[in-house]
Amino acid sequence: MPDDAHFMPLSMVRPGQTVELVRIEGGHKLRKRLADLGLNQGVSIRVMQGDAGGPMILAVKGDTRLALGRGITHKIIVAAPQQR
Amino acid sequence: MVTICLAGNPNAGKSTIFNALTGARQHVGNWPGKTVEKKEGRLWLDGQEIAVVDLPGAYSLSAFSAEETITRDFLLDAQPDAVVAVVDAANLERNLYLVLQLLEMRVPLMIALNMSDVAESRQIHIHRERLAERLGGLPVISMIGSREIGLDALKEAMVQVARRRVKAAPVYADLGPAVESEIAALCSLIEADANLRLYPARWLAIKLLEGEDDLGTRIGPALAAAAAAARDRIAAETGEDADTLIADARYRFLGGIVSYAVTRAAADGLTFSDRIDRVLAHRRWGVLVFLALMWVVFQFTANVSAPLLDWVDGIIAGPVTRWAAALLGVVGLGGSWVESLVVDGIIAGVGGVLVFVPVLFSLYVALAVLEDSGYMARAALVMDRFMQRLGLHGKSFLPMLVGFGCNVPGIYATRTLENPDDRKITAFLTTFMSCGARLPVYVVFGSAFFGAASGGLVFGLYALGVGVAVLTSLLLTRLVFRSKTAAPFVIELPPYRLPNPKTVGLYVWSNTARFIHNAGTVILAASVVIWLLLAIPVGTGQFANVAPGDSLFGATSRVIAPALAPAGFGQWEAASSLMAGFVAKEVVIASMNQVYTGADEADEPEPPSTLGEDLAGIVTGLGEAVVLTGQEIVNIVPRTLNIIPGLNVPEANFLGRADDAGSDSALQSALRAAFTPLAAVAFNVFILLYVPCMATVAAMRQEFGARWMLAQVAYTLVVAWLAAVLVYQGGLLLGLG
Secondary structure, rough: OHHHHEEEEEOOOOOEEEEEEEEEOOHHHHOOOOHOOOOOOOOOOEEEEOOOOEEEEEEEOOEEEEEEHHHHHHOOEEEEEEHO | EEEEEEEOOOOOOOOHHHHHHHHOOOOEOOOOOOOEEEEEEEEEEOEEEEEEOOOOOOOOOOOOOOOOOOOOHHHOOOOOOEEHHHHHHHHHHHHHHHHHHHOOOOOOOEEEEEEEHHHHHHEEEOOOOOOOHHOOOOEEEEHOOOOOOOOHHHHHHHHHHOOOOOOOOOOOOOOOOOHHHHHHHHHHHHHHHHHHHHOHHHHOOOHHHHOOOOHHHOOHHHHHHHHHHHHHHHHHHOOHHHHHHHHHHHHHHHHHHHHHHHHEEOOOOOHHHHHHHHHHHOOOOHHHHHHHHHHHHHHHHHHHHHHHHHHHHHHHHHHHHHHHHHHHOOOOOOOOOOHHHHHHHHHHHHHHHHHHHHHHEEEEEEEHHHHHOOHHHHHHHHHHHHHHOOOOHHHHHHHHHHHOOOOOHHHHHHHHHOHHHHHHHHHHHHHOOOOOOOOOHHHHHHHHHHHHHHHHHHHHHHHHHHHHHHHHHHHHHHHHHOOOOOOOOEEEEEOOOOOHHHHHHHHHHHHHHHHHHHOOHHHHHHHHHHHHHHOEEOOOOOEEEEEHHHHHHHHHHHHHHHHHHHHOOOOHHHHHHHHHHHOOOOOOOOOHHHHHHOOOOOOOOOOOHHHEEEHHHHHHHHHHHHHHHHHHHHHHHHHHHHHOOOOOOOOOOOOOOOOOOOOHHHHHHHHHHHOOHHHHHHHHHHHHHHHHHHHHHHHHHHHHOOHHHHHHHHHHHHHHHHHHHHHHHHHHHHHOO
């Protein structure tokens, strides 16, 4: 695990970048819901679209496309994979 | 009877396979006590009848949404003979997450590897036998549901599994030492409990460790306490929550299966859908495309269906009415109250509603295409930003969009929302979405008062409904639900695909059939009741031979009418049709037909015609209507371009007809005599905004209780009155009267 300095919320990741999910800062229900949809710890996330303010489109597990509201993307902590 | 059910993620193509299996032999209802759609069908297989149940789409067997609870409870309680897990082959890993939970549940399982053509086109090659091997030897059938490829193999496997001829080995993901030791301890507690004999022990133990709180009624307090203690121990030992560890271990296990069973060309390329989403999901272009699509949908419903509507209207008002009158004359009832009941009451009432089948048909086609193509999820996405500003989120948009078809399923569709307050607000707003049944009223008024510009009135009313919903939402989120926290917006974007004709067809059929069924029951009854109220004299006159104004209906409406005067339609006739519209908006036109035209029958003596002439007229009429429908589809283009100021693209005119200004119905000329154009607009505003129908009131009560229902009824009446008065008085001030 890299130190905390390399962690950032998913909302800061730019389109085209790929990151790894470190943890979800939310309740048990949110964590479980996101895991059911394919966003579990350690999963590789490619940001397809997204800009300041609006929802983001993510690619996970190759072929799953998820759209997440800006509110949740603040709660998903990620790290750049090359820093691990 | 043997019961087989289909389970799978939303968008895995479950419905397509269900439709392919059962065809039209299906019944759409609701799950008992729930308002999620339940689809059941029948299938003859191997000499016996099999019941097929299409379970709601679920990502997991948790109780996160009503859909998932239903799926889980059905599997636990109904003990189906076989479960078909429908899996999207092009999205295998995530789809297998549900399969793994089905395996934990030890249900008699098989896998339908659907949309294998899409997977192949993305150069994802799935080695079926390798996948089956890792899944304990389950039948794995490669399918293309939309083309019914693999259907026979699926049926064959269904028989084999249901007869317990498939020996599948148990398959479990290893969840790691900390979790596994707690599972073992919980399993022995579960197995010792006679009440839990029916439940698969390992599955239940995992659910408990995941912190599923919905199992409370199934398990005792001792077990719940043991599970809570186990979760605490796991957290203390590993530093992670049990649910996180379980999800990680499952995905790791599935990752292993996928890398063994799937070979694929270098991934991470942009798919076709990704490229489309560059535009359709774009924050600016996406909204423009959305608005443009809505415009086309309204054009489609308002104009494209018009020729067919005129055709049906002609048949009912002409030949059908003549034939009924002739038939009653033969049996000696001509001129009696029975003739009045049949011709003025039933045929005018029910017929006046059936006329709008083409309108609803086109609306349902449009909604089905948007849904089945995968666009609906994008609509929710591009609208999310906007909905957030209203204190809601993008998913609230879907029930409202469905509400444009019919408010009732719209209210039920709020079940996809997770937060109860979001659900309440969204359902409240959904009733302001102008449903298909309100459209006929706008169409009749629009073409009576505004001719070819009636599309503008219709669009304006739809937009006003949205506007009122926006203001109401701000009011509710700022004042009533101030403590509400915004629910997270998460939605899967399924790949775009060509809508499947069978799926669209069955959707359109079941919705249109419900409308026709309503016409045959509720509206028939309402028509008879309204006719009766119109037939009972108050003061002078005799039964079935009284001017509408002197009838019981007229008397009641007179009491209400003065309250509507500030809105410009204070006549009792208008009040009476609004009264009727409380039952269902479909009844408004029926009631107007009776009130405005029922009294003066003999105003257009028609030349007598033979049965043969009538039939020939119907057939040639249909031919013309089809040609005109084509013309209207073509004309969407010039009408759209003509919005741009300065452009005046001519519209197509296939039959070389002049504008049919002269050919309008008796009702429309009666309306022009009774309303000023401004009052007509105000009246339509009222129709748009007040209580949609009895069915929505019932749905609101069922979903949210009597208090919320009454609040809704009161609020819509007040808002409708205020808006109508504002439009009329404002219009007068601006000199539009």
